[in-house]
Amino acid sequence: MRQIALLPLSLFTCSALYGAEITLEPLNVEATYLNDVAQVAQTSADVAQALSNNVPSIDMSRRSGIANDIFIRGQKRDNITVEVDDAKIYGACPNRMDPPASHIVANQIQTIEVIEGPYDVTSFGVLSGGVKIKTKAPSQKEQAQLHMGFGSWNYNKFGVDAQGGTKKVRFNLTASMESSDQYKDGNSNSLAQQVDAYAGTNPLLQGVKYKTQYHDMQAYSKKSAMAKLFISTLQNQELRLSVTANRSDNIMYPNSKMDAIYDDSNLYNVEYNIDAINSIYQNINIKYYHSDVDHPMGTDYRNSSNTMPVMTNWLQTNMDGIKLNNLFVFDQYKVLFGLDASNRQWDGHYEKDYSAAAMGYRKSIDRSVTKNRALFVKTNTHYGALDVEVGARYDDTTITNDTYNGNDYQSFGANLIGTYHFNRANTLALAVGQAYRVPDARELYFVGKTGNLVGTPNLDQVRNQEVDLSYNFDGDDYNFKVKTFYSMLDNYIYIKKGVAVNAFSNIDATLYGAELSGSYYLNDDMTLDFSLAYKRGKKDTPLAGQTDTDLADIAPLRGKLALNYEYARNSLAMVEFQGSKRWDTIDSDNGEQVLAGWGIINAKIKHAINKQFDFTVGVNNLFNKTYAKSNTYADLTLVTAGGTSDVMLLNEPGRYLYTNLDFKF
Numbered sequence: 001m002r003q004i005a006l007l008p009l010s011l012f013t014c015s016a017l018y019g020a021e022i023t024l025e026p027l028n029v030e031a032t033y034l035n036d037v038a039q040v041a042q043t044s045a046d047v048a049q050a051l052s053n054n055v056p057s058i059d060m061s062r063r064s065g066i067a068n069d070i071f072i073r074g075q076k077r078d079n080i081t082v083e084v085d086d087a088k089i090y091g092a093c094p095n096r097m098d099p100p101a102s103h104i105v106a107n108q109i110q111t112i113e114v115i116e117g118p119y120d121v122t123s124f125g126v127l128s129g130g131v132k133i134k135t136k137a138p139s140q141k142e143q144a145q146l147h148m149g150f151g152s153w154n155y156n157k158f159g160v161d162a163q164g165g166t167k168k169v170r171f172n173l174t175a176s177m178e179s180s181d182q183y184k185d186g187n188s189n190s191l192a193q194q195v196d197a198y199a200g201t202n203p204l205l206q207g208v209k210y211k212t213q214y215h216d217m218q219a220y221s222k223k224s225a226m227a228k229l230f231i232s233t234l235q236n237q238e239l240r241l242s243v244t245a246n247r248s249d250n251i252m253y254p255n256s257k258m259d260a261i262y263d264d265s266n267l268y269n270v271e272y273n274i275d276a277i278n279s280i281y282q283n284i285n286i287k288y289y290h291s292d293v294d295h296p297m298g299t300d301y302r303n304s305s306n307t308m309p310v311m312t313n314w315l316q317t318n319m320d321g322i323k324l325n326n327l328f329v330f331d332q333y334k335v336l337f338g339l340d341a342s343n344r345q346w347d348g349h350y351e352k353d354y355s356a357a358a359m360g361y362r363k364s365i366d367r368s369v370t371k372n373r374a375l376f377v378k379t380n381t382h383y384g385a386l387d388v389e390v391g392a393r394y395d396d397t398t399i400t401n402d403t404y405n406g407n408d409y410q411s412f413g414a415n416l417i418g419t420y421h422f423n424r425a426n427t428l429a430l431a432v433g434q435a436y437r438v439p440d441a442r443e444l445y446f447v448g449k450t451g452n453l454v455g456t457p458n459l460d461q462v463r464n465q466e467v468d469l470s471y472n473f474d475g476d477d478y479n480f481k482v483k484t485f486y487s488m489l490d491n492y493i494y495i496k497k498g499v500a501v502n503a504f505s506n507i508d509a510t511l512y513g514a515e516l517s518g519s520y521y522l523n524d525d526m527t528l529d530f531s532l533a534y535k536r537g538k539k540d541t542p543l544a545g546q547t548d549t550d551l552a553d554i555a556p557l558r559g560k561l562a563l564n565y566e567y568a569r570n571s572l573a574m575v576e577f578q579g580s581k582r583w584d585t586i587d588s589d590n591g592e593q594v595l596a597g598w599g600i601i602n603a604k605i606k607h608a609i610n611k612q613f614d615f616t617v618g619v620n621n622l623f624n625k626t627y628a629k630s631n632t633y634a635d636l637t638l639v640t641a642g643g644t645s646d647v648m649l650l651n652e653p654g655r656y657l658y659t660n661l662d663f664k665f
Contacts, residue, residue, distance in 0.1 A: 031119075032057065034112040045105035045157060045178050045222070047112075051131070053578075056515045056531040057116050057483075059555045062630040062650050064253050065180050065191070065219040067102035067263070072116060072129035073485065074511060074535050074554040077635075078440050079462070081123055081130035085242065086323065087269055087289035088124070090344060092315040093260070094365070094442040095637050097253055098295050101131065103246050103265040105224045107147055107159045108174050110136045117485060118435030118464050119415050121376040121391035122325075124340060127437040127464045128487065128511075135244075138170035138230050139163050144665040147176070151658035153219075155180040165230075172228040179221040182252065185651035186626030191219060191254040198255075198639065198648040207304030208257060208639050214301040220251040240271040255639050255648040258297040258313065265293045282334070283327040292318035311449065313364050315348035333381060340374040346441040350449050362451060366403040368441035372396070389417040397438045397461075401445050404457045411436035411461060425475050431468040436461050443493050443504045456502040460491040473518075480518025487511040494552075496543050497590040497634035508540040509551055525566050529576075532559040536585070543589070552587040552633035556580060556597075570608035577601055580629060591634035593646050598627035616660040624655040 032055050048068040052060035061069035061076065072080045081088065082100035091098040115130040123130060142164035149157035159176035182190040189197055192210040199205035210217070228242040244267040251260040271287040298312035299305045321342035328335045348364040376393040392414040400406035415433030422428070439459040446455040470483040491506040513535030520528040537551025562576035579599035586592035604618030632638055632647035639648040 032114040032116065034114070036110075045107060045159075045176065045224075047101045047104060047106055047109070047133070048099070050106055051101070051112065051114070053560075055114050056517050056533040056560075057129075058114065059558070060630070061096070062628075062652060063096060063099075063256075064251055065183055066178075066222060067098060067220075067248065067251060067260075069096050069099040070101060070131070071553060071555070072114065072131075073487075073513060074537055074551070075128040076553060078125060078437055079127045079129075081120075081126050082133070083123060083130065084133045084244070084267060085135055085269055086123075086132070086287060087267060087291065088319055088321060088342065089265065089267055089291035090293070090317050090319060090346075092293040092295040092317040092346070092348070093263075093297060094315070094348075094446055095253075095256060095258075095297070097251065097256070097260045097297055098248075098263045098265075098293060101133075102248075102263075103267065103291075103293070104133055104135070104244065105159075105176055105178070105222070105246075107161070107176055108135045108224070108226045108244070110134050116483070117431065117466050117468050117487075118413065118433040119391070119417065119431060119468075121378055121393035121413060121415065122323075122336075122338060122340070124342060124372050124374060124395065125437040127435050127462055128466075128489075135226060135228075135242075136161070136163075136172055136174065138165060138172040138228050140165050140167065140170055146661075146663040146665075148661040149178075149658065150660075151180075152656045153181045153183050155658065157660075168232050170230045173226070175223075175225040177221070177223045180219050182216070182219045183653040183656070186621070186624045186654040187651070188654065189651070190216070191252050192216070194651060195254050195639070195648070202641055204641050205639070207302060207307075209303045210301055211303055211306065217252065217301065218250060220248060222246070222248045236275040236277075238273045240269070240273065242269040243267070252301075253297075255650045257302075257637060257639060258299055258311070259301050261296045261298055261300060261312070263293070263295045265291065267291045280328055280330060281326070282329050283325070285325045286322070288320075288322045290318065290320050292316070309352040312351040313348060313449070314351060315346070315364065317344065317346045319344045334379065336378045338376050340372070340376065342370075342372050344370040346370075362447070362449070363403070364447055364449075365441050365445055366401055366447075368399065368401045368445055370438065370441070371398045371400075372438075385421045387419040387421070389415075389419075391415050393435075395436065399438065399441070399444065401441070401457075404445055404453075407439075407444070407458070409436075409438045409461045411463075425473055427472040427474075429468075429470045429472070432466070433468075434463065434465045436463050438462075439493060439504075448500070452500045454501070454503050456504040459493060459504060460506050462492055462506075463490040464488070465490070476521075478518065478520040480516065483515045485511075485513060494539075494543070495590070495633075495635050496546075505543065507543065509537060510540070511535065511537040511551065511554070527564045527566075529562040529564065530560065532557070546589040548587050548589040550585055550587045552590055552592055552635065553631065554585070555629070555631075556583045556585065568608070570614065571606060573603075573605045575601065575603040583631065586631065587633065591647055592631045593649070595628055595631060595649070598625060598629070600625050600627070612664045614662050616658075616662075618658055620656040620658075621652070621654055626654070627652055 048070045051058045059071040111134045113132040120126040144162040147159035157178045161174045163172040192215045224246045226244040231239045246265045248263040268290045273285045296314040324339040347367045350362045374395040378391040380389045397409045413435040417431040419429040438461045444455045466487040468485045472481045489509045492509045515533045517531040534557045537554040539549045558580040565573045582597040583595035601622040602620045606616040608614040628649040
């Protein structure tokens with residue numbers, strides 16, 4: 001096995017604990033920040049779209065008009081994590097119709113931190129990256145906001161925020177509703193028409209077409225609400241309560257074989273925080289959270305249910321977790337020590353005929369429980385111009401299933417991040433890290449609708465050993481950041497196309513790449529922003545019986561160039577180019593196909609009438625380009641005729657006009 005030497009890292013960890021003037025601020029090499037997310041996500045409440053448009057390391061997997069998935073440096077599913085206010089929520093759908101980021105909407109979010117690499121020891125399973133979402137916190141200041149959005153294809157969004165309180169009690173309430181008809185691609189094909197165009201007259205594909213009565217159905221509707229209550233109980237002590245509810249209905253997934261009948265989720269947090277206990281024990285924070293998702297997907301809207309009973313795969317998942325953080329100060333240095341525990345349950349079954357379950361019933365995931373117990377430590381220090389951050393985490397995880405044998409996993413992850421400040425403008429950072437993630441219930445135990453065990457119950461956990469190097473320049477006239485990474489993945493979990501039983505296996509692979517981003521200040525009012533991201537992934541050896549060594553899901557060179565003009569206070573005009581190289585380095589053995597390169601132009605104007613009211617008007621894909629940016633790796637079950645036929649691609653939206661109105665009271 002390939003190794004990064006952990007003995008020097010462990011010794012350095014011990015020595016760093018005795019450094020001076022430690023801060024727990026994040027370092028540039030392993031994180032990217034997105035602020036004021038509600039303003040960034042102008043075209044919809046979809047968090048995945050906001051992230052992919054604004055963070056170079058993130059690509060979006062197009063699944064529908066909403067509820068899309070994300071990749072961080074080509075990594076998705078359980079290889080990356082998503083947390084909302086330090087609480088985890090997982091999707092229930094094995095086909096990624098409800099990825100974790102879809103269970104929160106943009107107008108509820110204040111900031112998003114994107115972890116790039118195995119550099120977060122405070123959370124379970126941060127193998128190759130993660131997304132930490134912070135929602136809006138209550139404030140004493142009494143204020144309210146009304147958000148309205150309108151766009152092409154009858155898109156409507158309405159949201160309201162309200163907050164206020166006293167020194168003792170503060171609250172925050174947000175609610176929103178959003179809906180849209182089917183978007184049209186650059187060929188003026190709706191979602192249903194894209195299916196028609198792919199299926200044509202092929203007799204094997206007529207069943208995946210939408211029924212006549214559903215051909216022009218709404219693409220989705222979504223409602224979400226969040227409530228927070230912070231109570232000051234004693235001096236320096238606070239009880240924090242929150243609940244978030246998400247309700248999505250009738251979501252079309254055109255290049256999948258099923259659609260989501262509904263997708264309901266809930267997230268509850270109970271947190272108690274104590275500051276300034278004494279001069280050494282600075283803070284204790286304990287949090288309990290619960291999340292649950294209910295997700296039936298079925299063939300209700302497809303022609304196949306005209307001649308056969310409706311087939312439904314009904315899945316549910318829930319997560320209970322508790323985390324204890326302790327912050328200590330010893331002679332001007334700080335140490336964060338914590339305990340982390342969680343239980344995740346995942347259960348699913350097939351039904352034939354949505355209204356009469358007795359016609360057919362089979363488990364898709366028999367009740368699977370993943371129990372994790374962990375402890376972690378994190379500290380920072382600096383030696384002159386050198387900042388050092390060190391973290392370590394030990395995990396003990398047990399996975400059980402009501403039908404198949406369970407598994408036990410233990411792991412030790414650690415990282416070391418050093419940042420050297422040459423001067424005020426120039427910074428160089430180097431990071432070395434190791435992290436693990438265990439297989440999920442789909443990879444271990446998923447059963448196909450014909451009863452075959454697609455999962456592989458004896459999978460090993462995945463290990464990522466990674467090196468990151470970044471250089472940052474922040475000058476008066478321009479700034480830029482260059483990041484490079486090299487990741488060695490041992491026991492990486494990979495699916496093999498066309499395998500009916502035990503389709504998942506462990507392989508070794510390598511992933512590497514570079515990112516460039518920055519801004520050039522043309523004058524006091526105009527700024528040129530740019531970003532570029534490149535990555536490659538290779539299997540060490542092909543899968544048995546195959547020849548292709550390319551890793552799937554590794555998007556090609558992509559970039560963005562934007563010109564911003566701040567023509568008045570809080571008013572901005574922007575025009576941007578987004579583009580991608582031809583995607584021709586693919587895993588053709590496992591379902592990927594060559595995608596043409598593309599380039600689109602977006603533009604918008606945000607104008608502040610006064611402090612209480614502003615509006616935005618914009619257009620995406622100005623020249624109505626027809627293009628697809630999501631590939632067709634066999635990890636997703638997509639529409640296909642089988643044999644040598646290509647899997648159905650889902651095109652991106654064509655020209656999209658929109659406006660947003662924001663009122664503050």
